[in-house]
Amino acid sequence: MDFGSDQRVNRTLQFDPFTGPDDAVRFIETIILPHPWFRFICLSDATDDRPIGSIVLRPEDAGGGRRRVSIGYSVVPELWGKGIATVAVRMAVAAAFEQWPEVERVQALVFLNNPASQRVLEKAGFQNEGVLRKYLVSKGELIDVAIYSFIAADCRAF
Amino acid sequence: MAAPVSLRRFDLSDLDDFWVWASDKHVAANCTWDAYTSKDDLRRFMEENVLTSPWFRAIIVNGRPVGAVSLKSFNGADSQCRREIGYVLAREWWGKGVATAAVRIATEAAMSEIKELERLEALVEKGNKASQRVLEKVGFQREGLLRNYCWNKGATRDMVMYSFIRGDSFLI
Numbered sequence: 001m002d003f004g005s006d007q008r009v010n011r012t013l014q015f016d017p018f019t020g021p022d023d024a025v026r027f028i029e030t031i032i033l034p035h036p037w038f039r040f041i042c043l044s045d046a047t048d049d050r051p052i053g054s055i056v057l058r059p060e061d062a063g064g065g066r067r068r069v070s071i072g073y074s075v076v077p078e079l080w081g082k083g084i085a086t087v088a089v090r091m092a093v094a095a096a097f098e099q100w101p102e103v104e105r106v107q108a109l110v111f112l113n114n115p116a117s118q119r120v121l122e123k124a125g126f127q128n129e130g131v132l133r134k135y136l137v138s139k140g141e142l143i144d145v146a147i148y149s150f151i152a153a154d155c156r157a158f
Numbered sequence: 159m160a161a162p163v164s165l166r167r168f169d170l171s172d173l174d175d176f177w178v179w180a181s182d183k184h185v186a187a188n189c190t191w192d193a194y195t196s197k198d199d200l201r202r203f204m205e206e207n208v209l210t211s212p213w214f215r216a217i218i219v220n221g222r223p224v225g226a227v228s229l230k231s232f233n234g235a236d237s238q239c240r241r242e243i244g245y246v247l248a249r250e251w252w253g254k255g256v257a258t259a260a261v262r263i264a265t266e267a268a269m270s271e272i273k274e275l276e277r278l279e280a281l282v283e284k285g286n287k288a289s290q291r292v293l294e295k296v297g298f299q300r301e302g303l304l305r306n307y308c309w310n311k312g313a314t315r316d317m318v319m320y321s322f323i324r325g326d327s328f329l330i
Contacts, residue, residue: 067309104314105306130302133323134277136236142276147319151306 008077041088052076055088057096066100071108089124093150104152109145121148163259165215168208173201175223179248188286189246190310217260224251227264239276257292262330265322276324284316293320297329
């Protein structure tokens with residue numbers, strides 16, 4: 001519930017913040033459980049293993065293949081600025097290339113008004129390929145997004 | 159001066175003209191589909207995809223179809239502001255400004271007809287300079303090179319992303 005209900009987290013995501021436990025249950029049932037690859041981010045040295053963020057991989061190929069995969073992630077605001085998302089992204093990218101040998105490209109779209117998230121991708125070895133103008137509608141507004149990618153060749157270089 | 163170009167909806171009676179570019183391996187090399195080897199297969203494609211599509215038009219020169227322009231929509235409530243434009247032209251008509259005229263007409267028509275449209279985008283293979291020039295001459299902006307973006311004919315392809323946003327200026 002914590003990060004799902006926080007306005008600061010949801011400002012740059014495409015979900016509305018949870019307003020109550022029912023929203024969270026519905027989210028778990030409709031989004032998380034059927035998802036091809038959804039993971040909670042937890043701190044391994046914490047006294048409890050409560051999720052402090054989440055990370056997803058989504059196949060994007062037209063035919064349902066996994067050559068092109070999208071990554072998305074979020075972390076509770078109290079733990080922003082500690083490099084957690086960067087580590088989680090690195091782990092997820094490694095997992096994608098290991099589990100799905102056909103992956104050619106992992107990509108991420110980041111709202112232009114979210115420079116912290118862009119730095120996460122840059123630190124994790126993604127290349128900024130450009131800005132896609134008026135690409136999405138989020139909360140009623142047209143949004144420019146930056147598109148980043150990590151390709152198979154980057155594995156060897158990184 | 160080049161012959162005037164117009165667009166109109168397809169009809170099944172256009173099958174023979176459609177066959178000219180759809181069966182041409184040189185044309186298909188730049189596209190995501192393979193050249194057709196059977197007119198029956200092409201007729202089925204016209205019936206199931208072309209005639210039923212919300213936006214798939216014939217490029218008309220001298221009263222005959224010489225190619226096609228189509229728009230693809232995206233799934234997701236957040237992506238209804240976006241369409242992807244694709245175009246194909248019979249080889250005989252390459253290098254005469256026909257595709258450029260057709261893309262310009264199609265872009266203007268799309269913006270006028272589709273009220274929620276804000277962004278028209280196009281993906282072109284990195285090596286297909288002629289097609290990139292078509293978009294640039296119309297007034298599309300090159301936004302970047304997307305590495306390993308598509309898989310086509312057994313290889314991964316780098317694609318250049320172009321866009322025309324509602325309010326952008328046409329250059330022709």
